[in-house]
Amino acid sequence: MSNQIPVKNVTPPTQGGDLYAKREKIHTRAFTGLFRTVRMYVGAFLFLLFLGTAWLNWDGHQAVWWNLPERKFYVFGATFWPQDFMLLSWLLIISAFALFFVTVYAGRVWCGYACPQTTWTWIFMWVEKVTEGDRNKRIKLDKAPMSLEKFLRRFAKHSLWLLIGLVTGLTFVGYFTPIRELPMDLLTGQANGWAYFWVGFFTVMTYLAAGFLREQVCIHMCPYSRFQSVMFDKDTLIVSYDAKRGENRGARKKTADYKAEGLGDCIDCTLCVQVCPTGIDIRDGLQIACVSCAACIDVCDEVMDKMGYEKGLIRYTTEHNLSGEKTKLLRPRLVGYAAALLIMISLFSYTVFNRTLVELNVIKDRIPYRENMSGRIENVYLLRIINKDQHAHTYVLEASGLSGITLEGKQNFEVQAGEIFSAPVSVSVDPENIGSSTNKIEFTIQSVDDQSISRSSKSTFTGPVIR
Ligand code: SF4
Ligand code: SF4
Known part of the structure; x- marks a missing residue:
C-alpha cells in the first residue's frame, strides 16, 4: 500500500471551485500568534539579507556582486571565475536536495516561511492593512463608490507597493552592477539601458505578483507546489484539522455541555478561513493550495484558548499521528536525502576551501x-x-x-x-x-x-x- 498521502488538487472556494470562474479577492483578517511571529522574524531576516548583501561592502567590494562584464563573481571576500562555475552548479544541486529533504520531513515550510513570493505577499498585506484598515474595513471600502478617502487610501497603498517594488528591483539589479552608483546613474540618465529595463521589470513584477496575483502564483504558476505533494508521506509534517476532535462543528455557548449536544471542538467561527492567504478551508482536508503558513493554527489556537478548550485543533502533525499511529522519523527516503546532502556538502566545502587562488x-x-x-x-x-x-x-x-x-x-x-x-x-x-x-x-x-x-x-x- 502506498505511504503517500492524498493531496486534493482543488480550486479554492474563492474561485467557486471552477478554474474559469472570476477570482474573488481574498481579504485576510489580521491575527497574532506564535507562527506569525516566527514568520515575521524569518521574513525580516531574509528581507534584510536580500537588501544587506547588495549594499554591504566586504573586502573593498560589494559583499555579493555578479560582475558580468568582467566575468568575476564576488561572494563575501571570495572571487569566483567562470572556471568555478561547476561550484555554482553544485550549489544549486545541494539547494534542491536540501529542499527535497525539508519537504519530506516538514512539508511546505519553505512556502510558508521563506519563499520570496510569500514573504513579499505578507509585506504587501501588511501595507494594505496599514493604509486601508482591517478585513471588514477593506471589504466595505471595496464596495464603496470612489470618494476622496477611498482615493487617498488606494493612492497610499499603491504608492507604497510601488516603492517596495522599486527597492526590490533596484536591489536585484544591484547584484549585477555597482549598487551604490546605480540610483544616481538612473536619476541622471547615466545608467545602461538594460539597467532601466530590468529595474522597471522587477518593480512591476513585484507589484503585480505580491499585490495582485498573490495565491495565484502558488496555485497555478509555481512548479514546486505541483511536484512536492508526491514527496509527502504519512510521516510528513502537514497543517491539519483534527476532524475526529472537531466534528460535528457548530456554534454553542461557552458554558454549554457541547459534547452532550453531539458537537465537537470546532465552533464553526470560520476564522481559519478568514486568515488563510490562499482562501481555503483546511477543514476540507490537505489541499494543493495550502502553503503551510500556519495562520489557521494561530487563529484557531486563540479561539480554543477563549473557549477554554485544548489548543491544537488545527496543528502541525502527520497523517500517522492523526490516525493514532506513531510518526516514523527515520524513513529510508529521509535518511537517503540526509546522507546524499551530507556527502555533497562535505565535498563542496572541501572544494571551496581548498580552491586554488x-x-x-x-x-x-x-x-x-x-x-x-x-x-x-x-x-x-x-x-x-x-x-x-x-x-x-x-x-x-x-x-x-x-x-x-x-x-x-x-x-x-x-x-x-x-x-x-x-x-x-x-x-x-x-x-x-x-x-x-x-x-x-x-x-x-x-x-x-x-x-x-x-x-x-x-x-x-x-x-x-x-x-
Ligand atoms: S478557527 Fe478553529 S474553531 Fe474556528 S472554524 Fe476554524 S477550526 Fe473551527
Ligand atoms: S490552510 Fe492554513 S496553513 Fe494552509 S495556507 Fe491556509 S492558513 Fe496557511
Missing part, C-alpha cells in the same frame, strides 16, 4: 627552439597567471624537469588582485642535457607573501638530440 597556464611558442649566444638551447613560452585572490601577489617562477634548466630574464611577477597577467618567458638548457627532441618540463609559481599559494603547469622543451 591562482591559475597558471604556460603555452609554448610555435618556434621549436633556438640557440642563444652562450650556445644553450632556448625555448620560448607565453606565461599566463590569473590571480583569483582579493589581494595583489608577487609570484616567483621556477622551471624543472631537465638538468641545468635555467630561466632567462625576469623571474618575479607582480599580479594585481583579479588580474590576468601575461608575459613571454624563456628557458635554456645545455645541449648536453637534452636527452630527446621532446622533453617534459614543469613550471611552478609560488607567492612570496603567502606560502600556501602556488601552482604548477606541465609543458615540453624541444631541442636537437646530440648523440
Whole structure:
C-alpha cells in the first residue's frame, strides 16, 4: 500500500471551485500568534539579507556582486571565475536536495516561511492593512463608490507597493552592477539601458505578483507546489484539522455541555478561513493550495484558548499521528536525502576551501627552439597567471624537469588582485642535457607573501638530440 498521502488538487472556494470562474479577492483578517511571529522574524531576516548583501561592502567590494562584464563573481571576500562555475552548479544541486529533504520531513515550510513570493505577499498585506484598515474595513471600502478617502487610501497603498517594488528591483539589479552608483546613474540618465529595463521589470513584477496575483502564483504558476505533494508521506509534517476532535462543528455557548449536544471542538467561527492567504478551508482536508503558513493554527489556537478548550485543533502533525499511529522519523527516503546532502556538502566545502587562488597556464611558442649566444638551447613560452585572490601577489617562477634548466630574464611577477597577467618567458638548457627532441618540463609559481599559494603547469622543451 502506498505511504503517500492524498493531496486534493482543488480550486479554492474563492474561485467557486471552477478554474474559469472570476477570482474573488481574498481579504485576510489580521491575527497574532506564535507562527506569525516566527514568520515575521524569518521574513525580516531574509528581507534584510536580500537588501544587506547588495549594499554591504566586504573586502573593498560589494559583499555579493555578479560582475558580468568582467566575468568575476564576488561572494563575501571570495572571487569566483567562470572556471568555478561547476561550484555554482553544485550549489544549486545541494539547494534542491536540501529542499527535497525539508519537504519530506516538514512539508511546505519553505512556502510558508521563506519563499520570496510569500514573504513579499505578507509585506504587501501588511501595507494594505496599514493604509486601508482591517478585513471588514477593506471589504466595505471595496464596495464603496470612489470618494476622496477611498482615493487617498488606494493612492497610499499603491504608492507604497510601488516603492517596495522599486527597492526590490533596484536591489536585484544591484547584484549585477555597482549598487551604490546605480540610483544616481538612473536619476541622471547615466545608467545602461538594460539597467532601466530590468529595474522597471522587477518593480512591476513585484507589484503585480505580491499585490495582485498573490495565491495565484502558488496555485497555478509555481512548479514546486505541483511536484512536492508526491514527496509527502504519512510521516510528513502537514497543517491539519483534527476532524475526529472537531466534528460535528457548530456554534454553542461557552458554558454549554457541547459534547452532550453531539458537537465537537470546532465552533464553526470560520476564522481559519478568514486568515488563510490562499482562501481555503483546511477543514476540507490537505489541499494543493495550502502553503503551510500556519495562520489557521494561530487563529484557531486563540479561539480554543477563549473557549477554554485544548489548543491544537488545527496543528502541525502527520497523517500517522492523526490516525493514532506513531510518526516514523527515520524513513529510508529521509535518511537517503540526509546522507546524499551530507556527502555533497562535505565535498563542496572541501572544494571551496581548498580552491586554488591562482591559475597558471604556460603555452609554448610555435618556434621549436633556438640557440642563444652562450650556445644553450632556448625555448620560448607565453606565461599566463590569473590571480583569483582579493589581494595583489608577487609570484616567483621556477622551471624543472631537465638538468641545468635555467630561466632567462625576469623571474618575479607582480599580479594585481583579479588580474590576468601575461608575459613571454624563456628557458635554456645545455645541449648536453637534452636527452630527446621532446622533453617534459614543469613550471611552478609560488607567492612570496603567502606560502600556501602556488601552482604548477606541465609543458615540453624541444631541442636537437646530440648523440
Ligand atoms: S478557527 Fe478553529 S474553531 Fe474556528 S472554524 Fe476554524 S477550526 Fe473551527
Ligand atoms: S490552510 Fe492554513 S496553513 Fe494552509 S495556507 Fe491556509 S492558513 Fe496557511
